[in-house]
Amino acid sequence: MRDTGGTAVGDQPQIKTLLAARERGYGTVLSLKFPYNERPLPAPGSSGMKTALARLDEVLPVVMGKTDILVIGNEPFLECRPADRGDRLNAFYEQLARHVIDHRDRRSATGTRLYMGALNHLDRPGGRTPATRRWLDFVRKTPAIAGVDIHPHLSAPGGARRYLEYVLPALRDDQTFLATEFSLVLLWKEHLGDPVSAKFAARYEEHRGQRVWQVIKAALDGPFTQQKWDRFLSMSPWFDRHRTYLRDQVEQFRGTGKLAVAAYGVSQDADMASGFGVDSTPWLLNSLFCPYTVLPGKEGLPGRNRAWTDGFRSAQQR
Structure with a gap:
């Protein structure tokens, strides 16, 4: 999202490629990445929050209704300072989500499904915190959100099961999950x-x-x-x-009956x-x-x- 403010969003190569792919019949997913590793996450009502919302307002008219899935966030718990990975993070992304939902409702662009993303390190004890629980609670309680994204980059193939065991019980019956990144890296x-x-x-x-x-x-x-x-x-x-990991992992995701999209590098x-x-x-x-x-x-x-x-x-x- 920090790429906004210069070249018009619709003229940026990545966005042009994404929209052209959809016109050719491909399914498309766009994740909105907010990197704040070097400064505090903005608090609601602050000038920094106004900047983040203004950036959204540059992007949303270009992609809303023109991409199949929009993910609010990329890897939020990694893309901020450790000190901000609590209520401050939740408050920031919840306000972003409400802003995106309001824009979609005003445009009646229901063809774009909204997800919150993405959760990392859920296979580790330290990866599950009150903030990740609040994240999933917000997803479940917000009717306009279709589900959550996960990025299971693992040190052992069985680690993805721990992601699923944590995330799936938290979703509504009508919600699904994305795995827009996964690997044994x-x-x-x-x-x-x-x-x-x-x-x-x-x-x-x-x-x-x-x-x-x-x-x-x-x-x-x-x-x-x-x-x-x-x-x-x-x-x-x-x-x-x-060597069968890719096939096996996709089959595990599909076996839940809750997978919307799995994407691989x-x-x-x-x-x-x-x-x-x-x-x-x-x-x-x-x-x-x-x-x-x-x-x-x-x-x-x-x-x-x-x-x-x-x-x-x-x-x-x-």
């Missing part, structure tokens, strides 16, 4: 300092003695062939034993590749397409992470 991160597998090092002598993060860095510095990238992942037990980007080291968060291992670590194929398509492609295709067919 925290599990991958735990293994960046591991020695590369002996099988991979035996086949590719140049990586003998290296750690996992160093092999990934080598792929970023000089992209691997598709075959070499496939072998690196398949010969890494901590990765290969979870399509492509590596520049931020994932920049300054990669042992302490990086390896988002690039989640991606379906791998233009930063894999050479393009003969047909011109980018390289890919073939651990995920079958599961992704089967999810579309379902």
Whole structure:
């Protein structure tokens, strides 16, 4: 939302792409991200709150009724200072939500469903607080809100169940949930300092003695062939034993009968590749397409992470 105030919202590339996709028949979801990590969250009635509402007023006329789902917030409990992750956070986002609801009602734009999002770290004891409970209470008690978004980035596949066990009982019968991000990225991160597998090092002598993060860095510095990238992942037990994760996770979400949308990361980007080291968060291992670590194929398509492609295709067919 801090991208407002300069270029007209409707002329921004991201918004133009989103609206064009919907015109071509795609379902669309837009999350409204309010980053306040470096300053206090505005209190209702403050000048900062007026600024936040003015930014909303730039965006809402462009997207309301023109996108299928609008998520009020992105990762609110991570995108503010730790000191603000209580009632101050709830008050801020509840006022934003009421403002969005009022705008939608005035425009009669009921074709855009509204969700509150997104909750993180619900698989950890410290991730469940009075503020997250108040968040879900507000969602349940507000008729115009269709549900809640979750972002289960996990260190173990079973962690998503803890999200569902916390969130689903709090929803009304007519409400659903989104999972606009999900992955095992925290599990991958735990293994960046591991020695590369002996099988991979035996086949590719140049990586003998290296750690996992160093092999990934080598792929970023000089992209691997598709075959070499496939072998690196398949010969890494901590990765290969979870190669059905994407399919399994979507099936778990769908099995609740309460899933509205699950979205998965399509492509590596520049931020994932920049300054990669042992302490990086390896988002690039989640991606379906791998233009930063894999050479393009003969047909011109980018390289890919073939651990995920079958599961992704089967999810579309379902």
